Amino acid sequence: MLLAAVSTVAMAQQVKVGDIVSVEDVNYRVTSLEPALMEVTESPFATGDIEIYGELEHYDVVYKVVKIGSLAFYNGTDYNPDITGVVIPEGVEEIGFQAFIGCCRIAHIHLPSTLKKIGNSAFYCYSDYGSSLEEVTCDAVVPPTCGDMVWGSTFNKVNGISRHVPCNVPKGSVQAYRNAYGWTYFAYITDGEETSEIDVDEEQGIEDIDAYVGLDITKPMYDVLGKQVEGDYKGIVIQNGRKYIK
Numbered sequence: 001m002l003l004a005a006v007s008t009v010a011m012a013q014q015v016k017v018g019d020i021v022s023v024e025d026v027n028y029r030v031t032s033l034e035p036a037l038m039e040v041t042e043s044p045f046a047t048g049d050i051e052i053y054g055e056l057e058h059y060d061v062v063y064k065v066v067k068i069g070s071l072a073f074y075n076g077t078d079y080n081p082d083i084t085g086v087v088i089p090e091g092v093e094e095i096g097f098q099a100f101i102g103c104c105r106i107a108h109i110h111l112p113s114t115l116k117k118i119g120n121s122a123f124y125c126y127s128d129y130g131s132s133l134e135e136v137t138c139d140a141v142v143p144p145t146c147g148d149m150v151w152g153s154t155f156n157k158v159n160g161i162s163r164h165v166p167c168n169v170p171k172g173s174v175q176a177y178r179n180a181y182g183w184t185y186f187a188y189i190t191d192g193e194e195t196s197e198i199d200v201d202e203e204q205g206i207e208d209i210d211a212y213v214g215l216d217i218t219k220p221m222y223d224v225l226g227k228q229v230e231g232d233y234k235g236i237v238i239q240n241g242r243k244y245i246k
Contacts, residue, residue, distance in 0.1 A: 014059075021058050028056055028065060039067035039096075044075045047082040054089030065089070070096035070119060073103055078234050079129045081105050090114055095122050097147070098235070104129045113139035113170075118182065120147035121236060124160060131161040136186070137168040138177075146182020148236075163187050163200040 019030045020041065029041040040052055050073075056063050073083055080102045088095070090112045097119035100106065104125040115138065125131045136151075138144065152160010167186040169177050171193060177183040178196045187200040221229050 015061070019058075021056060023053065023056065024051075026050060026052060028053075028063075029069070030058070030063065031067070036061050036063040038063040038065050039069045040065065040072045040099075041069045042071060043073055046073055049085035049087075050083060051087045052089055052092070054091040064091055066092060067094045068092060068096055068099045070098060071101075072096065072099045074098060074101055078102050078126050079104060081129075084132075088112055088115075093117070095119060098122060098124065101235075102126065102129075104131045104133075107132050107134050109133065109136045111136070111138040111140065111144070113141070115140050115144045116142075117145045118147060118150050120149065122147070122150050124149060124152060126234065133161045133165050135166050135168060139170060141170050141173055141176075143169075143173070143177045143180035143183050146180070150182050151185045160185075166190060168192070 015030060015033065017030055017033060021028045021030070021038070025043060025046045027041045027043045028038045031037050031039050038056060052065065052068070054065055056065060068088065073080060073086075075082070081104070083100075083103045084105050085108060086100070086103075086106060088109075088111055091114055092112055093114055094117045095111075095115070098121045099119065101121050101124045103123070106123075109123065123133075125133075149160070152163070163185055164187050167177065167183065167189045169189060169191050171191045174189050174191050174194045174196050177186075177189050178198075183189070184198075187198055189196045221231070221233065
């Protein structure tokens with residue numbers, strides 16, 4: 001019994017920040033030992049209805065999963081038809097840059113009450129593939145901070161999920177979401193009692209228009225990592241000091 005206990009402690013001491021644990025084709029990376037934290041990291045082979053664990057035991061230590069990392073379910077192309085659903089558990093505080101970009105077959109997105117931040121283009125879909133999304137539900141009373149074009153572009157009305165997808169929020173939070181950057185994307189926001197609806201067919205987002213004003217398309221383009229890209233590149237680009245999605 002003592003030998004087993006010593007062996008378990010020794011294995012736990014070998015765990016390092018950056019170690020990967022795979023469960024059902026979803027990869028989790030250790031980001032902190034004290035406290036014991038993990039994030040979902042690149043999982044290009046995940047398929048079907050994905051369940052993300054809020055806690056994961058690794059060498060007898062329970063790690064809390066607090067983040068869906070950047071490009072977590074990006075499969076290397078513009079379109080990932082393999083993921084049809086996802087459960088994001090309580091405890092997750094952040095969804096990273098382009099975490100679900102191209103995952104256009106997801107029908108329902110349910111976000112936890114603990115969520116505080118959603119990165120750029122986290123749920124972006126390109127127009128070539130459409131979107132199966134039917135509704136978004138967020139349990140956070142305070143609207144999570146959104147990056148640019150989390151759901152789509154209000155300037156380019158072709159790309160992105162439909163702005164007519166209903167957004168369900170906690171009771172008493174409708175106006176907070178209506179006035180929060182990123183959440184104004186949705187035409188219909190409701191808590192089941194109060195509803196805010198706007199005519200998005202007549203609206204344009206100034207944050208998107210600004211990206212194109214004065215843009216010199218003859219200048220070189222770079223991705224978010226600073227690598228120069230060609231004209232057929234799709235994703236977030238920086239050109240002539242402006243950032244936008246192609």
